[in-house]
Amino acid sequence: MELFFQLVLNGLTLGSVYGLVALGLTLVYGILHVPNFSHGALYMVGAYVAFFLMTDYGINYWVAILGAAAVVGVLGVLSERLVFHPLRDAPPIHDKIAAIGILLFLEAGVMAIWGADFRRMQTPYNEIVEIFGLTAPAQRLLIIVGAFVLVGALHLFLKKTILGSTIIAMAQNREGASLVGINATQVSMLTFFISGALAAVAAGLFAPINLVFPSMGHLVIMKAFVIIVLGGMGSIPGAIIGGLIIGFAESFAGFYISTHYKDLVAFLLLVVILSVRPEGLFTKGVR
Amino acid sequence: MKYLQGKAGWAILLALALLFPLVAGNNYQLYVMSLAFIFAIATAGMNLITGYTGQLNLGHAGFMAIGAYTVGILTVTYEWPFWGAFAMSGVVAGIIGFFVGIVSLRLKEHFFAIFTLCVGFIIYLIIEKWDSVTGGTVGIIGIPGPAPIGPIEFNSAVSQYYLVVFFLVVSLWLMHRIVNSLLGRTFVAIRNSDDLAQALGINLMRNKTLSFVLSTIYAGVAGGLYAGYVRFLGPDLAGTHYTFDMITFLLVGGIGTLLGPVAGSLLVAWVTQYLQFLADYRMLVFGPLLVLLVIFFPHGIVGFYYKKRMEREMKKAAAAAQANRAQAVNKEAGNNA
Numbered sequence: 001m002e003l004f005f006q007l008v009l010n011g012l013t014l015g016s017v018y019g020l021v022a023l024g025l026t027l028v029y030g031i032l033h034v035p036n037f038s039h040g041a042l043y044m045v046g047a048y049v050a051f052f053l054m055t056d057y058g059i060n061y062w063v064a065i066l067g068a069a070a071v072v073g074v075l076g077v078l079s080e081r082l083v084f085h086p087l088r089d090a091p092p093i094h095d096k097i098a099a100i101g102i103l104l105f106l107e108a109g110v111m112a113i114w115g116a117d118f119r120r121m122q123t124p125y126n127e128i129v130e131i132f133g134l135t136a137p138a139q140r141l142l143i144i145v146g147a148f149v150l151v152g153a154l155h156l157f158l159k160k161t162i163l164g165s166t167i168i169a170m171a172q173n174r175e176g177a178s179l180v181g182i183n184a185t186q187v188s189m190l191t192f193f194i195s196g197a198l199a200a201v202a203a204g205l206f207a208p209i210n211l212v213f214p215s216m217g218h219l220v221i222m223k224a225f226v227i228i229v230l231g232g233m234g235s236i237p238g239a240i241i242g243g244l245i246i247g248f249a250e251s252f253a254g255f256y257i258s259t260h261y262k263d264l265v266a267f268l269l270l271v272v273i274l275s276v277r278p279e280g281l282f283t284k285g286v287r
Numbered sequence: 288m289k290y291l292q293g294k295a296g297w298a299i300l301l302a303l304a305l306l307f308p309l310v311a312g313n314n315y316q317l318y319v320m321s322l323a324f325i326f327a328i329a330t331a332g333m334n335l336i337t338g339y340t341g342q343l344n345l346g347h348a349g350f351m352a353i354g355a356y357t358v359g360i361l362t363v364t365y366e367w368p369f370w371g372a373f374a375m376s377g378v379v380a381g382i383i384g385f386f387v388g389i390v391s392l393r394l395k396e397h398f399f400a401i402f403t404l405c406v407g408f409i410i411y412l413i414i415e416k417w418d419s420v421t422g423g424t425v426g427i428i429g430i431p432g433p434a435p436i437g438p439i440e441f442n443s444a445v446s447q448y449y450l451v452v453f454f455l456v457v458s459l460w461l462m463h464r465i466v467n468s469l470l471g472r473t474f475v476a477i478r479n480s481d482d483l484a485q486a487l488g489i490n491l492m493r494n495k496t497l498s499f500v501l502s503t504i505y506a507g508v509a510g511g512l513y514a515g516y517v518r519f520l521g522p523d524l525a526g527t528h529y530t531f532d533m534i535t536f537l538l539v540g541g542i543g544t545l546l547g548p549v550a551g552s553l554l555v556a557w558v559t560q561y562l563q564f565l566a567d568y569r570m571l572v573f574g575p576l577l578v579l580l581v582i583f584f585p586h587g588i589v590g591f592y593y594k595k596r597m598e599r600e601m602k603k604a605a606a607a608a609q610a611n612r613a614q615a616v617n618k619e620a621g622n623n624a
Contacts, residue, residue, distance in 0.1 A: 035397045037404075086582050092396050093343050097538060098581045100531050105574025112568045218527070222408055225401045233397070264412050267405045274402060275390045 005134050007251050013140045013209070015247025016147030020202035021220055022227040022239040023151070024195030030171035030234035031191045034084055034095045038102035039199060040221025046072045046200025047207045047216060048110055051121050061124050065204035069197035075106075076196025077189045085188070111214050123208035143205045150201060151240060154194070158236070167191055171234060219263060226270040245269075300546075304452050314444040321444075321451045323556035325512050328458050330533045330540075330548035332505025337534075338543035339466055340498040341478030342392070343400040346407030348529035350503040352414060352522070354380045354510025359427035359520045360420060369434045373511045380507020381500050388499035392492060395481070404527070411525040426521035433515045447516060454512055455549070458505060463545055465501065474498050478543075535573055538580045541587030550588050 021043055028036050046068045053064035079102050087095045125138040158164040169177040170187045178184060203216075210216065227246055231238025246266045254262035311317050333347045354376035361372035391402045414421045421427070433441040433450060441447050465471050473494050476484040485491055514520055523529075532555075540551025555573070562569050580587070586594060 029397075033397075035401055083578050083582070090581070090585070093337070093341065093542075094581045094585060096343055096397070096400055097534055098578045100534060101574045101577030101581070103574070104528075104531060104570040104577065108568045108570035108574060112571060218408075222405060226405060229398060229401055260416055261412075264409060264416075267409045267412075270402070270405055271390065271409070274394065274398075 002134065003255075007255055008248075009136055009140060009144075010254075011248035011251035012144050012244070013247070014250055015244035016144050017202050017206045017243075018220070018223050018227055018246055019240045019243025020147050020150065020198050020205075022224040022231070022243050023154070023236065024198040025221075025224050026228045026231070026234055026236060026239040027167070027171075027191050027198075028195045029228065031167065031188055032080075032084055032088070032095075034099065035225065035233075036195075037096060037099040037221070038079060038106060039195070039224065040217030041103045041106035042072050042076060042196050042217075043199040043203045043220055044214065044217035045075060045106055045110060046196075047121070047203035047212045048114055049200070050204040051119060051207065051212050052114065054122065065201055068200040068204050072200035073193040073197040076192035080188050080192040085185075107214050107217075116214055119212040121207040121212055125208075139208050143209075146201070146205050150198070154198075155236075163190070167194075223266045226266045229270060230273060301456065304455075305449075308445045308448055317444045317448045319556055319560060320553075321448050321516060322513075323552045324451045324455045324549075325509050325516060326533065326536065326556075327549040327552040328455055328512070329506045329509035330536045330552055331458055331462055332502040332509070333530075333533050334502075334537055334542065334544075334548050335462065335465070335474070335505070336498050336502040338537060338547070339471065339478060340474040340495060342495065342499070343396075343403075344499070344502065345400050345404035345527070345530055346387070346410065347403075347502070347506055347533055348527065349407040349410030349525045350380045350384055350506035351510040351513065351529065352410060352520075352525035353383055354507030355514040355520050355524055356414060356421055356427070356510075357507070358511045358514035359430050362431050362514075363427055363429060364420075369431050369515060370436075373433075373508075373515065376511025376514070377504045377508040380510065381504040384500045384503025384507075385496065388496045388503075389492075392495045392499060407525065407527060407530060411522055411527075414525055415522040421522070422520075424522060426519060428519045430514050430518045430520070432518065451512060451516065454508070458508070459545065459549070462505075466545065470494075470497070475543075535577055537587070538577060538585075539587055541589030541591070541593075542585075544587070544589040544593065547587050547589045554588070 021039065024042075025036060025039050028034060028039070049071045050064045050068035053059045053067050054061060059067065083098050083102060084095055087098055123139050125142055127138050128135050129138050129141060130136075156164075158168055166177065166182045166187050167190065169180070169182055170184065170191075174184070177187075223246055224243075227242035228235075228239055230245065231240075231242030246269070249269060250262055250265050253265040257265075307320060308317060311320070329347065329351045332350075333344060336342050336344050357376045357379045358369070358372045361367040361375060362369055367375075387403075387406055391399055391406065394402050415424060417423070433447070435441065439446070441450055466474070473484070473489055476487065476489060477491060477494060477498075481491060510524070513524070533552075536548055536551035536555055538551070539555055540549065541547030559569055562572060584591065
């Protein structure tokens with residue numbers, strides 16, 4: 001039972017992080033229909049900014065995460081303005097290649113500034129929490145709570161505020177949104193900011209458990225892609241549920257099958273599901 | 288400019304490639320050039336599926352690694368002769384490509400790109416984790432070089448260079464035959480519009496799969512050559528950055544053109560040599576370059592050349608048409624008078 005609880009906790013932690021990253025990805029896809037391959041690099045930059053705000057400037061953990069969210073959010077907006085906006089009418093291959101260009105640039109940039117070393121991020125929450133006789137590291141609980149709070153806040157923002165509902169409106173129908181006077185440029189920038197900020201927060205929360213290094217975004221972004229393909233591209237609940245599915249699958253497969261191949265689980269799941277249902281698990285109609 | 292067209296142009300390029308060892312100061316330059324040619328073969332394969340057929344395959348380096356590991360495993364573990372293993376490199380990559388193709392090509396655009404990205408990663412992970420066969424992170428060392436064919440041996444850098452040039456020429460000639468055939472036009476029709484092609488009675492799935500398999504065979508053969516040339520392999524070869532490199536070659540050279548992959552991989556290889564001081568940071572230059580190319584210069588060098596040529600011909604045609612019209616008007620005026 002104890003072991004089972006550990007696996008569930010582990011799955012929830014992974015699922016929360018993947019879910020946050022996938023959420024940003026799916027939001028951007030909903031607005032621009034661009035699979036943003038540079039999203040994983042934004043995640044990585046978020047971890048680095050948080051790490052160096054903490055170590056170089058001695059800033060508090062939470063403030064550092066907020067700072068990272070702001071920096072990466074702005075990076076996201078810049079990439080939209082400088083790259084994706086000029087390419088909005090280009091053939092579909094072009095924006096994907098441009099996204100890869102951003103990814104390569106950000107990774108090389110981080111390596112040039114901070115080097116290629118693996119780093120361990122400190123967290124103020126090192127204690128082990130005990131609930132109902134079950135033990136859990138505080139940082140893991142923090143990730144889960146943080147992710148759920150963020151998703152809740154995002155949900156309220158999208159559903160209850162006018163600014164948030166403009167994003168939904170744009171995702172549903174671009175022309176219709178323009179007709180009722182929604183500023184497409186503003187919504188795109190806002191979406192990219194939120195997407196980048198979510199990635200940075202996910203990275204800041206997860207970094208103390210994992211290591212910080214320039215290619216840390218590769219696996220996460222690919223799993224996030226698997227998640228949004230499973231959950232339906234552009235679907236917000238799909239991203240969260242998909243994140244949890246992949247998180248649990250990885251946690252349980254890592255224990256019951258093989259830790260050696262646990263990173264393969266997400267991709268094999270994708271291959272199997274797309275072979276049987278090319279339109280994804282939670283989507284209706286044809287693609 | 289006329290000389291550069293048609294067969295004469297190709298002969299000049301071939302002569303330049305054959306004469307290069309005379310100009311090259313040292314073996315290192317030959318090494319850079321040979322590697323660039325090997326990657327040009329792989330990129331030519333990617334060009335077929337991405338440039339001509341319009342499906343962005345982000346797992347291409349994985350198939351190159353499959354070809355390379357086929358040669359590595361067969362020659363080192365099973366002690367096959369090099370050429371037998373080399374022949375298998377294209378076959379194995381093609382077979383795996385076929386099975387990946389029939390699953391992945393049911394997906395369109397973004398989904399295909401994402402799926403192949405994942406396939407590339409699966410290949411990388413399998414190579415890295417399956418130590419007993421692939422040597423894991425250590426890789427495979429001591430791969431034999433190409434065995435002599437009759438009296439021709441491939442021990443010197445120059446002879447290996449010519450071997451690579453030979454395969455490049457053969458693969459470009461085959462590619463030329465493919466893209467100028469009805470099959471090639473079918474691929475282009477699919478790139479231009481799935482629906483339109485289907486309405487013309489083109490079997491999308493069969494043609495896309497064929498294009499995909501051909502492209503993976505190119506990747507596999509390039510991988511086999513790479514294994515015989517570099518003599519050691521690591522799982523790195525399947526990494527996404529090699530696929531991204533090939534995309535860079537394609538865009539610099541010209542996507543969807545026959546010479547684009549060669550022009551791109553040569554130019555990028557030599558520019559990289561001059562950017563040695565940047566080492567790992569060369570992507571600081573190539574990343575933004577990729578973005579700028581896509582935005583302002585999406586046809587690359589070769590595409591740009593074709594575009595200029597077409598504009599010139601259009602102008603000439605327009606001038607001729609105008610002259611004809613003027614003549615006709617004059618004649619009419621004469622008749623009326």
